Amino acid sequence: MRDLKYLFAYLVPASALLGLAWQGLWSWLTVGLAFGILPLVELFTPKSTKNVPKEEEEDRVRQIFFDCLLYANAPLLFGIVGWYLWAVAAQSLTGSELIGLTLGVGIVASTSGINVAHELGHRSKNFEQVLAQIMLLPSLYQHFFVEHNRGHHKNVATDDDPASAKLGENVFRFWRRSVLGGWRNAWALERERLAKSDQPTTFWDNVMLRFSISQTIWLGAIFFFLGWQAFFGAIGIATISFLLLETVNYIEHYGLRRKILATGRPEPVSPRHSWNSDHELGRIFLYELTRHSDHHFKSTRKYQILRHIDESPQLPFGYPASIVLALLPPLWFHLMDNRVVQCP
Secondary structure (H helix, E strand, O other): OOOHHHHHHHHHHHHHHHHHOOHHHHHHHHHHHHHHHHHHHHHHOOOOOOOOOOHHHHHHHHHHHHHHHHHHHHHHHHHHHHHHHHHHHHHHOHHHHHHHHHHHHHHHHHHHHHHHHHHHHHOHHHHHHHHHHHHHHOOOOOOOOHHHHHHHHOOOOOOOOOOOOOOOOOHHHHHHHHHHHHHHHHOOOOOOOHOOOOOOOOOOOOHHHHHHHHHHHHHHHHHHHOOOHHHHHHHHHHHHHHHHHHHHHHHHHHOOOOOOOOOOOOOOOOOHOOOEEEEOOOOOOOOOOOHHHHHHHOOOOHHHOOOOOOOOOEEOHHHHEEEEEHHOHHHHHHHHHHHHHHHH
């Protein structure tokens, strides 16, 4: 029964469905839930450092229930995005409704889309990796599949990683550096992979080229069938979703750096190089993404067995509240810079 708590993660897409159905002030329901209700509730609910007993991990990994929870996000994601695009094209939405729904569906594309794709992209099954790539499509961020797995995990907490924020860097400057740097790195990583291949390669073997084509077809089909309003709506929800991802990247590694050894190489990645949060609600709604140190320690470890690690630096608030605080740089620096300096 305790594992049914992860069903609460569906409250985010459910709130978007209600917003699309009822509109009016309800158009803002997802925004209010994600960045109003959740941060507020987390202030008054306890954190949990409890880990799954080691002897139970293997059985827990084999349980299909946890995988199905992830897979179910795919039809929800595309159903919600499709409904939104139709509403933008066919209904007379007020300015408030349009903004609220665009923000809400962008949040869904980030949580039920990018976040779930992140988990599936680390899996070894081909089906799960393909599903991850498909779920990144509405966010126009399929290059994340390449750069995150082959770039970020190798270079995390170094200046070579655009997704690791520097001490004193505000989130808006970070957005520009991480978005552009991650895209450039993904192309470079793919060229490097193809150059090392022992087999003859064609232009179609370049996965970044395939992603570019699929995203162009996605936007082209939206414009052709639904018109320019839906086209710009699709760009709007994609932008919101990947900026939310980049804000999460910002808070996950802010100011943390691996020491450079005498060899000129950075020290091995340790639990000290990621910010964590044991706030229960954030853990549930983001499928344990907030236990980020253990994810970097072993990226193939499934979300249902990610562990609290004592030496990991802890955020003062959960991820939803931290995202809001990051958007207020003076307050973020006040809360976080001393914590960074005090990290061993």
